Amino acid sequence: MAAGTMSGEATMDRRLLAAAASGDAASMKQLALDPGVLLGTTPPGNTCLHVSCILEHEEFCRSILTLDQSPALVSAVNKDGETPLLAAVTRGHVSVASILLRYCRDQQLSQVILKQDKRGFNALHHAIRRGHTMLALELIEAEPALSKAVNKNDESPMFIAAMRNITDVCEKLLEIPYSAHSGTCGLNALHAAVRNGNAVIAKRIMELRPWLVRQQNENKFTPMHLAVSEKRIDVLKVLLEHDSSLGYLISPRLLCVAAIVGDVGVARELLKHCPDAPYCDPKGSTCLHIAVLCGHMEYVKFILGSQQLGQLVNMQNSRGETALHLAAKFKKVEMLSALRHRQDMDITVLNSAGKSANWELLHATNPAKPLISMADDISSPPEPSGGLPVHQETL
Missing domain, CATH: 1.25.40.20 (Ankyrin repeat-containing domain)
Incomplete structure (x- = not known):
């Protein structure tokens, strides 16, 4: 017989727990002759139907569903907020879950099918998360809600x-x-x-x-x-x-995002559909600046060869820096060479501090010495009349 707990709930009869754990449907039916015995629960709040679902005893579940107590057992919720259906689906017991689902559908127990556990998951969430496609489709068919x-x-x-x-x-x-x-x-x-x-x-x-x-x-x-x-x-x-x-989405600019990851294929697809897609971030850095900073040489070459983006070579960011300034500052030797070979590259552009790309290159390497071999990648502009050599600019 079931005994009372401190909370007033009926504790599951030990014989019933043993029958549910072993899948002994015959013993369960004998015990069911005592009214109310099947409604007893374990400390976690599980009924005998929960236990049989957890242990995937299919015949035991089928037998319970033929009894008068079955609607109450199918609707019972344990301390995790699980009905027996949820307990079966959560553990991936597809055949048991299908049996319970059909019973609930036939008995029009929609609320049982729709029940969510304490984390908000319903049977469909769990079926999909465990990758049980056929069960998920069966659940959707039975209860679209x-x-x-x-x-x-x-x-x-x-x-x-x-x-x-x-x-x-x-x-x-x-x-x-x-x-x-x-x-x-x-x-x-x-x-x-x-x-x-x-x-x-x-x-x-x-x-x-x-x-x-x-x-x-x-x-x-x-x-x-x-x-x-x-x-x-x-x-x-x-x-x-x-x-x-969609290629014109403002923030963050898609060509700039492509520059960060250095993907030329993505940039080509964008420009195919949006030939004048935005290319500057809010601070004035173009996708060329970004590609240089991120070290994506192929993306830099793509921009330099692009009809739509060729004008970026001399564009300045909020600090007045061109891509050439950045290549020099961070010693991007291959990029310096690629940028220098652009005929329309203006190597005389000064940043907001009045420094040229040559000055940036000098001080990025060793400010105490003349330009070293990397400087050969940038043609020095002629010295202004009566002015200082380029590497001594102090503007």
Whole structure:
């Protein structure tokens, strides 16, 4: 017989616990002749149905569902906020979960199917996270409203499916107009699809929820910025083909993001759809400045050979520095050579401190000596009449 606990709950009969743990359905049915014995719980709040689900005793579960107490047992919640259905799905016991799901559907126990545990996960969250695609689709079919729930991390089933790259589930969720698409840290399902380079999911989201492409995460990155920074050219192409104006997103400038990661393919795709895409950050640094600072030689060569971006060679940042100033200051020898060979490069430009690129090169190496061999990469301008040699500029 069940005894009372201090909280007033019935403690599970030891014989019932042994039957549930071993999957002994016959013993359970004998014990069930005593009214209420099946409703006893263990200290964590588990009923005999919870225990059998946790241990994946399929026949034991089937037997319980034929008894009068089954609705109460199926609806019972343990101290983790789990129904037996949630307990089965969380542990990846697909066959047991399917049995319970069909029972709940047939008995119209929608609230049991929709139940969220103490962390906010429902059965669909758990099925997707564990990669059980068929069970997830079965859950969606049985109770589409599962798609609306978000857990305590703001993760929707669609976001988790996109993060796991489960295309079938994502597409099914997108067919539900009210399904949630949010994710942790301000991300959404499109961010997740971009991160994985899943052009199929990205295309479907752009067709059905195009506004997601302009949503920023907590770091102010949209899916477009993520596509560029993660070098996802195939996904970037999908986004731009749907809406070419996305290439003009203001902050951070996409060509500047591409310069940080040094991806020429991404830059080409951007310029293909947006030939006059923004190329300066708010402080006046161009994507050429950034590429030089980050040491991306191929990106620098790409800009120097670009019809759209060739004018950047003499542009100055907020400190009056050209890309040549930065190459000299940080001793980027190969870049100095590439920049010098531009016929339209103006090596006489002075920064806000009145220093030329030659001066920067001198003092970046050894200010006590004349220009060393690296200076050969920059042609010295003629000395002004009556002026000081270039390496002694004091303006």
